[in-house]
Amino acid sequence: MMIAVYLNYPRSRVCVHHNPGCSKIQQAKKPGQRRFRIDDQSRDHHIEGCQKWSFLATSETNDMWLQIDLRDYNQEVITLEEIIAALGSRYRRFARPNISRHC
Secondary structure: OOEEEEEEOOOOEEEEEOOOOOHHHHHOOOOOOOEEEEOOOOHHHHHHHHHHOOOOOOOOOOEEEEEEOOOOHHHHHHHHHHHHHHHHHHOHHHOOOEEEEOO
16 A cells, blocks of 8 residues: 655645545656655655645745655554654644645
């Protein structure tokens, strides 16, 4: 299993996608789009490093895509929750984001 997650800062929105072929994911392949792939080897690095991710109300820094692939849905959700908690401690808008599941 793998989830793709869209983070949008100004709107305080987190959208979780389960279907890798989802058209919304394909639309997000804009030039310069920030993307991080999180797997077993990089998980701890990204959990610790997400505090350094920058979000501003500009087109370059207002959103980000995460691809979380831990081969276990529950671990992927836990990882996402840890990232959101870390971001929420730095950015008030991520403290209680609107989380939706798209597909």
